[in-house]
Amino acid sequence: MQTTGIILAGGKSTRMGTNKALLDINGKKVIERIIDELRHNVNNMIIVTNSFEDYKFLQLPMVKDRYKGMGPLAGIHAGLSASDTERNLIVACDMPFVSPALGTLLLEELSEYQAVVPEIEGQLHPLFAAYRKDVQEEIEEALKREQLRIRSFFDRIHVKILTETQLENLGYHFNSTDFYNMNHPEEYHQAKNMSKGRKERVNHEIFSS
Numbered sequence: 371m372q373t374t375g376i377i378l379a380g381g382k383s384t385r386m387g388t389n390k391a392l393l394d395i396n397g398k399k400v401i402e403r404i405i406d407e408l409r410h411n412v413n414n415m416i417i418v419t420n421s422f423e424d425y426k427f428l429q430l431p432m433v434k435d436r437y438k439g440m441g442p443l444a445g446i447h448a449g450l451s452a453s454d455t456e457r458n459l460i461v462a463c464d465m466p467f468v469s470p471a472l473g474t475l476l477l478e479e480l481s482e483y484q485a486v487v488p489e490i491e492g493q494l495h496p497l498f499a500a501y502r503k504d505v506q507e508e509i510e511e512a513l514k515r516e517q518l519r520i521r522s523f524f525d526r527i528h529v530k531i532l533t534e535t536q537l538e539n540l541g542y543h544f545n546s547t548d549f550y551n552m553n554h555p556e557e558y559h560q561a562k563n564m565s566k567g568r569k570e571r572v573n574h575e576i577f578s579s
Contacts, residue, residue: 376449391463410470476500
């Protein structure tokens with residue numbers, strides 16, 4: 371199964387005050403952490419950004435929004451338009467702890483749907499979700515009408531929403547950090563502390579086994 375990981379890195383990071391995708395966590399940039407995890411479950415990767423120079427060092431294909439200033443929906447559209455595969459995993463650039471296992475599950479569930487989206491504690495996560503390439507046409511129509519809410523777009527496609535219970539029934543036991551995203555400086559500092567805790571747990575498991 372050929373798949374593509376599409377990283378949305380087109381935001382202005384105004385609340386963070388600096389490019390959040392390039393922030394360092396344990397010696398590695400956030401976007402590098404995401405790329406490392408995506409390599410476990412996609413064959414190709416695309417970065418959606420309006421600042422090619424910022425991400426040139428990653429040596430990955432890049433694409434700009436066709437519809438400027440229209441938010442994440444425009445980024446999803448740009449990524450799907452550039453993708454050569456039917457199944458695609460969308461990931462926001464400010465999610466340092468994305469789960470490759472969950473990504474694989476979402477891609478597998480696309481067989482009968484146009485999109486598969488996690489819903490955790492009543493909150494949809496459309497920026498860590500799987501999409502078929504053919505939804506780009508419906509997205510383009512929404513962008514032309516300036517209907518930019520992703521939830522509204524879901525009403526017009528065949529989408530599967532996966533709750534915590536459904537994910538567990540499929541064999542995936544999620545961690546709250548899987549969906550952690552950073553918008554403010556304090557959230558970045560919390561992510562650094564969370565990363566240290568995750569590393570300590572892994573080391574403990576290794577030495578106690």
